Amino acid sequence: MTMQAEETSAENWRALQDVWERVEPDWRGPNAEHFARHFWDRLEFEVQRHLHELAGLRWALERARERLMAENDS
Amino acid sequence: MPDLHANPEDLAALRNALLRFAERQQEAFAQAEAEVQALLRDIAEALAAARARERLLNERAQQCHQQAAYVAAAGGWLDCAPAERALAHAERRVAQLIRAQDMLARAWETYHSRQSYLRDAELERALPRAVRYLEAVLNGVEAYLAVRLDRADEPPEGFIPSPAQTQQYQPTLDELLTKKHVEGELRPRNPEHGV
Numbered sequence: 001m002t003m004q005a006e007e008t009s010a011e012n013w014r015a016l017q018d019v020w021e022r023v024e025p026d027w028r029g030p031n032a033e034h035f036a037r038h039f040w041d042r043l044e045f046e047v048q049r050h051l052h053e054l055a056g057l058r059w060a061l062e063r064a065r066e067r068l069m070a071e072n073d074s
Numbered sequence: 075m076p077d078l079h080a081n082p083e084d085l086a087a088l089r090n091a092l093l094r095f096a097e098r099q100q101e102a103f104a105q106a107e108a109e110v111q112a113l114l115r116d117i118a119e120a121l122a123a124a125r126a127r128e129r130l131l132n133e134r135a136q137q138c139h140q141q142a143a144y145v146a147a148a149g150g151w152l153d154c155a156p157a158e159r160a161l162a163h164a165e166r167r168v169a170q171l172i173r174a175q176d177m178l179a180r181a182w183e184t185y186h187s188r189q190s191y192l193r194d195a196e197l198e199r200a201l202p203r204a205v206r207y208l209e210a211v212l213n214g215v216e217a218y219l220a221v222r223l224d225r226a227d228e229p230p231e232g233f234i235p236s237p238a239q240t241q242q243y244q245p246t247l248d249e250l251l252t253k254k255h256v257e258g259e260l261r262p263r264n265p266e267h268g269v
Contacts (some may be wrong), residue, residue, distance in 0.1 A: 002187050005106035012098045019084075019091035028079035031211050039204040053188040057106065060181030061113060067174035068117055 003058040006051070013047050082215045089208040097196045103189055110182045114175065121171040128164040135161045 016068065024032075142152035170219040 003106070003109060005102045005109060008102040008105055009099065011104060012095055016091050016095040016097075019088050023081070023084040023088045026079070026081055026084065032079065034212075035204065035207060037198060039207070042200065043196055044254075046192050050188055050192045053185045054106065057110070057181050057185040060178050061109065064113055064117065064174040064178040067170050068113070068120055070170065 003054065003061060006054045006058055009047075009051060009054060046057070082209065082212060082219075085208055085212050085215070085253055089205055089212070092201055092205055092208075096201050099192075099197060101212070103193060106185070106189065110178065114178060114182075116176070121168065121175060124164065124171055124208045126168045128161070128168050129225060131161040131164045 024036070027035075135154060138152065138154040138157040142154050145152040
């Protein structure tokens with residue numbers, strides 16, 4: 001069972017990461033360090049936590065759906 | 075581009091990608107809420123139906139026991155076990171749906187606090203700051219390139235500057251960004267060299 005929001009979030013993050021991976025190797029100096037330290041690293045951490053929470057929500061949705069569908073068997 | 079350490083096109087792409095990310099992430103938040111709310115509605119409907127069935131079967135079981143008492147008084151016997159089993163099944167179903175509802179509501183609450191943090195702290199506050207920062211860097215890069223292009227026209231024909239002379243007219247990107255350099259006010263670091 002998939003969850004649309006989880007797929008959208010993961011795709012969305014991959015798209016941003018792809019761009020960052022093109023920028024990051026060539027961007028050097030204090031501006032790059034400032035950006036990475038004060039914005040990118042934090043955003044990455046928060047997005048990963050969000051994806052982790054989404055996975056937990058998907059698990060809960062699946063269990064809840066199973067219990068709901070069990071009604072039809074009764 | 076050794077002086078800049080940044081490709082302006084890549085920085086512009088990153089700025090645009092950040093804005094797209096924020097926009098699309100709002101869609102993902104809305105999708106998560108829609109999926110959970112739809113299932114919670116389905117469970118609530120199923121629970122209402124299960125409770126109605128439980129009430130009906132409870133009444134039937136009670137009626138059965140009343141009839142069984144009359145029948146017993148007349149010396150007979152009426153089996154109410156099937157009615158009791160049906161009621162027990164309906165009660166379990168109600169309990170199952172209540173557990174599903176509670177579990178999903180708790181999961182949504184936990185997820186929603188994380189989602190709110192990402193949305194409010196990161197996407198609505200930090201991300202616009204990051205975009206403004208990238209725009210400042212880009213403006214600095216553009217100013218730097220403009221200065222370099224202007225300087226390219228200045229040396230007289232045949233003039234070959236020494237490395238020190240070349241350096242004195244070229245502000246670093248850091249100088250441009252930290253406003254140490256103001257456009258139009260370029261001065262050589264060593265006035266003896268002249269402008």
